[in-house]
Every structure is written in C-alpha cells, then in structure tokens.
Amino acid sequence: MPESLSLARLTDAARFAAIDAETNPSPWSEEAFRESLGRSRGFAARDEAGVVLGFVVYTAVAGACEILELAVTVSARRRGIARRLLDAAITDAVSEGARRCLLEVRDSNTAARALYAGAGFVVDGRRKSYYRTPEGREDALLMSCDL
Numbered sequence: 001m002p003e004s005l006s007l008a009r010l011t012d013a014a015r016f017a018a019i020d021a022e023t024n025p026s027p028w029s030e031e032a033f034r035e036s037l038g039r040s041r042g043f044a045a046r047d048e049a050g051v052v053l054g055f056v057v058y059t060a061v062a063g064a065c066e067i068l069e070l071a072v073t074v075s076a077r078r079r080g081i082a083r084r085l086l087d088a089a090i091t092d093a094v095s096e097g098a099r100r101c102l103l104e105v106r107d108s109n110t111a112a113r114a115l116y117a118g119a120g121f122v123v124d125g126r127r128k129s130y131y132r133t134p135e136g137r138e139d140a141l142l143m144s145c146d147l
C-alpha cells in the first residue's frame, strides 16, 4: 500500500482545498480548511513523495464524532483511501470518548453513500433542499453509526 496516513497540518489547507474543488459543487476555501484544521482534527493520505491524495476533517466532542469533510483526488479513487481515512478518524474519535459518528451527505452522492453504508452508517434523517446544485437544490441525508 503506497499511501500512508498522517495527521493533517495547517500547511495542507491549500492542497485540501484543491482536492475538494475537483468535484464538490460547494468546495471549502483554503482559508476555511485552515480555520477548521485549527479547531478540529484531520488525517491526510500521502503518496511516497508526500503529495496529499485525500483527507478527512472531523471533530470529536461530547461523545460524538462528526465527519466535516472527506475527499480523495480523482486519480486516486477506488483504492480504499477514503475507507482508511474514515476508519482512522473513527479510531481516533473513539480514543477521545466518541460513541457515535455523524455526517451529512448529498442525496445524489452515490459513491459517498456507498462508502458510509459499507462502514456501517445508516440514514436517520433528511434535510430538505439543504444543498445548492447547478439545477437548484437537493436534500442532505443525515447518516450515523454507533461506535
């Protein structure tokens, strides 16, 4: 497995923003990642040269882990990187006392929904018309997993 996971650094913010902008219709800015990494936790998957291929940003507060952002660069998808990042975030959050993991995902995001379902998440809510799309709005699914 050539990719290795390590703690995210504030200096990763620009690369995270570039990966997020590849396919997220509402990407976070570099500044948003820098702020979030200052307050939250994160892991990056890096190739042998240290180039970031994917990342997860999450919180672990009051017994709950919340996945804030998770993305893998297009050319490195379907290699299991997202699943490893998700597992690393959950393992860390459990060590901080988390008993539940929560996240929001676009209704149309079949890849992410399959990833989360495979990791044991279930849909337990829906926010109508929560996200903007080029055509209008779409629902957010609220997913959770007992840890």
Ligand SMILES: CC(C)(COP(=O)(O)OP(=O)(O)OC[C@H]1O[C@@H](n2cnc3c(N)ncnc32)[C@H](O)[C@@H]1OP(=O)(O)O)[C@@H](O)C(=O)NCCC(=O)NCCS
Pocket (backbone or CB within 6 Å): 023, 024, 069, 070, 071, 072, 073, 076, 077, 078, 079, 080, 081, 082, 083, 084, 104, 105, 106, 109, 110, 111, 112, 114, 115, 116, 118
């Ligand atoms: C969703 C995303 C993070 C998955 O990253 P990835 O590294 O390719 O995912 P993995 O290789 O770890 O896949 C794990 C499982 O997720 C599911 N999955 C991943 N991509 C999928 C796809 N395009 N279609 C269907 N299922 C998919 C599969 O069940 C897969 O297991 P398998 O390969 O054994 O079938 C990636 O597509 C991405 O960055 N998308 C844009 C950002 C995004 O949507 N983030 C989530 C926001 S909530």
